[in-house]
Amino acid sequence: MAKQSTDNATTRGAECRSLAEACCKAANARLTPARLAAYTALVESDRPLSAYELIAVLEKRESRKIAPLTVYRHLDFLTNVGLVHRLESTQSYVPCNHPQDQHESQYFLCSTCGAVDEVGSRRLESLLSELAEKHGFSTTSAVVEMTGVCKRCGDSVQ
Secondary structure (H helix, E strand, O other): OHHHHHHHHHHHHHHHHHHHHHHHHHOOOOOOHHHHHHHHHHHHOOOOEOHHHHHHHHHHHHOOOOOHHHHHHHHHHHHHOOOEEEEOOOOEEEEOOOOOOOOOOEEEEEOOOOOEEEEOOHHHHHHHHHHHHHOOOOOOOOOEEEEEOOHHHHHHHO
């Protein structure tokens, strides 16, 4: 069983690296080993991580201290190339489900377990653009975060 777990982790790691390399190449940006390590940690996490939680994960993996400014720079880079999204309400970061596509993001955040589901709705994006235009507002970004209870947590209460 441990062999299968190791194989799955190796496959995920290779997929993660391949996706990150492709996004960085498309953005004409340089993917360093440290940036890849930060991205991989976010991908492997089962929930969004704050910058300081990410620092703790990386310090444990690398057995050394890491400066907060360094991790914030990695997160800015990963966000700019589209690999990661910042959740405004929780000041945490999640990997993008489809970084190869230009999009605005909408999220469902579970207030019970902390799970985040990135959803994409072109209809909602269009509606928000129409509303902004109607009000003479020029948007630079449109992030929608809805907080509630996910199906798993809702089912466990009943």
